[in-house]
Amino acid sequence: MAKIIVVTSGKGGVGKTTSAAAIATGLALRGNKTVVIDFDVGLRNLDLVMGCERRVVYDLINVIQGEAGLNQALIRDKRTENLHILPASQTRDKAALTPEGVEKALETLSQEYDFIVCDSPAGIEHGAQLAMYFADEAIVVTNPEVSSVRDSDRILGLLASKTRRAERSEPPVQEHLLITRYDPNRVTSGDMLTLEDVREILAINLVGLIPESEAVLRASNQGVPVVHDMDSDAGKAYADTVSRLLGEEVPLRFYGYQKKGLLSRMFGGGRR
């Protein structure tokens, strides 16, 4: 039976898709059979970040409507063994995403995979609720700013009430906080909330801290999830996150103030 992990946030543009791609890839690199599903119907971009946009034939909605089998829609990742992508539709109506259809697809995938990672659309409506409904664990992606924290808080309320686990009074969805686009220098200057501020308000376990990094932009332009770039700070931070998800204890890094000039001189280039 696969573990179903939803990557969610409420707010858009905080790094859900980046994180879903990196974490799914990281899980697969560690030998877990993993599938990552794009629930963002209409705005699909997981396939871009995963670099498989030219190989999309069928999508999640085709599967749900019985127009294609799961095996026809699943795309095998070119770089990473054990990794598949189930893309979203760019053209179809969101309403085609039914709970029954999603449940059936997840059930079938559960037999085959160790992890199912669901990339949620933004918002708190139908699509986001459906992406989280069947989850065993949730990664709540949050930027260190007031509006993102507020939206994550909202999502945590939904995870506790609007999921299958909540409705069946099973053990609750396990919640993890993933702080992304963290810029220590902007935190020090007071433009951003501190790590402690965010943790105090959301009051859930921190699974990772991803620094603001050019490597992310480069990675998504190339369609290679950033965990493959193990020289980069973001790549390392996502790898740490995956380790923690797998139950390992890994110390936190990349949260300190960076004295730009000095570090650049010492390491010849500084943060990549």
Add this chain to the structure above:
Amino acid sequence: MSLNMDRVASAFTFKGGMLPMTVMELTSADPEQIRAQLAGKVSQSPAFFQHTPVVLSVEQLDEPHLALERICAVCRAHKLLPVAVRGGTDPVKQSAWALGLGWFPPQEARPRAVEEAPLAAAEPQPDEAEASSTPAVGRIYRGTVRSGQQVTAPEGDLVVVGAVNPGAEVLAAGSVHVYGPLRGRALGGIHGNRQAGIFCKELHAELLSLAGNYKRLEDIDPRLLSQPVQVQLRDDQLNISSLG
């Protein structure tokens, strides 16, 4: 005699305790009928069904055998946790034990009033007897009240053991007590009770309101922020004072 025999490495002590407990007096042994009635109750007062422990009383039933396992499953599906069975035949006792439930002997010569009290009357508060002498029944909420959530005590006080986050709202007919940071909106005396107050460990509230009179975050003296405070109504004005 002391049950606490090993003083050096004692893992526990036994203590007598009287806990309030809801008794679910079954008048039907049919799990489906129980399910139907529970489903209706859940929609009327969802707050009651929060893994509430209940004792299943089967004293009024004549059946020598009960579908106890199915009845328990129906209860659990509606967030009631059966912890014990009261009354019934020996086979009922045996199956209670087999299901990991306790068994209590039937209560003899119980007062008629309680016997005839419909389930609905016993619902909101387990300690029915005390509840009738205390007019307003409050509510205790444990955990973080998150953005978009609303927690209400329609009668009596609301006690929140945890934080009330920005974008969350807590309301009470009586007073609001927050044992944690109050960052959202707090409204006391929502039916007009002017004696109601608001108390919190750390004031960051977006809005404070008592009996319809309110203060916004902007109107609050910044020196009071982050402080433990109490809020009372004085001459139609909210008066905030430090508790520290």
